[in-house]
Amino acid sequence: MKFALFTKLALLTSATGVLGTTVAYDRAYDDRSTPLTSVACSDGPHGLIVRGYTTFGDLPNFPFIGGAEAVEGYDSANCGSCWNITYTNPAGRNKTITMLAVDGTTRGFVLGVRAADILTGGQAVHLGRVNATAKRVAVSVCRL
Numbered sequence: 727m728k729f730a731l732f733t734k735l736a737l738l739t740s741a742t743g744v745l746g747t748t749v750a751y752d753r754a755y756d757d758r759s760t761p762l763t764s765v766a767c768s769d770g771p772h773g774l775i776v777r778g779y780t781t782f783g784d785l786p787n788f789p790f791i792g793g794a795e796a797v798e799g800y801d802s803a804n805c806g807s808c809w810n811i812t813y814t815n816p817a818g819r820n821k822t823i824t825m826l827a828v829d830g831t832t833r834g835f836v837l838g839v840r841a842a843d844i845l846t847g848g849q850a851v852h853l854g855r856v857n858a859t860a861k862r863v864a865v866s867v868c869r870l
């Protein structure tokens with residue numbers, strides 16, 4: 727019985743597209759002048775340069791940009807994917823931000839400190855890597 731319930735919950739989770747994940751920070755994504763040639767989503771056909779952007783600061787969603795595990799490497803088909811990331815603080819309050827995947831990462835997601843601080847209520851550096859949930863959303867939510 728317990729197993730059956732667990733299976734049903736797991737299916738529900740995948741059907742809604744909400745993934746349990748983790749979010750870390752990297753100050754590299756905070757610098758608006760960084761050229762997009764420095765990330766995986768650069769000059770390939772799925773990259774961001776062909777869409778008319780040159781630097782991080784050109785992206786309409788900046789500073790809500792970063793790395794996503796879904797971006798497997800250079801010119802991934804998941805370049806430019808848009809994600810709602812929800813963090814639940816220790817008091818049980820949820821905060822959701824919308825981020826644009828411009829780069830890969832080995833695990834979960836990586837945001838700049840500015841975005842990670844908005845997600846965590848200013849606790850990004852103190853907490854390091856946090857648990858979160860992520861849901862892929864339409865690229866229009868990232869204003870692409």
Ligand SMILES: *[C@@H]1O[C@H](CO)[C@@H](O)[C@H](O)[C@H]1NC(C)=O
Pocket residue numbers: 744812814820859
């Ligand atoms: C907070 O977010 C979690 C994970 O996305 C969700 O399961 C929960 O229902 C949310 N809680 C509220 C109060 O919205």
Ligand SMILES: *[C@@H]1O[C@H](CO)[C@@H](O)[C@H](O)[C@H]1NC(C)=O
Pocket residue numbers: 810822823824861863867
């Ligand atoms: C994604 O987050 C935005 C706010 O950043 C919100 O307006 C939108 O409803 C969310 N979409 C989904 C599918 O959760």
Ligand SMILES: *[C@@H]1O[C@H](CO)[C@@H](O)[C@H](O)[C@H]1NC(C)=O
Pocket residue numbers: 857
């Ligand atoms: C994050 O999730 C892991 C795995 O589910 C869990 O072991 C850990 O306690 C969680 N950390 C926090 C701070 O909730």
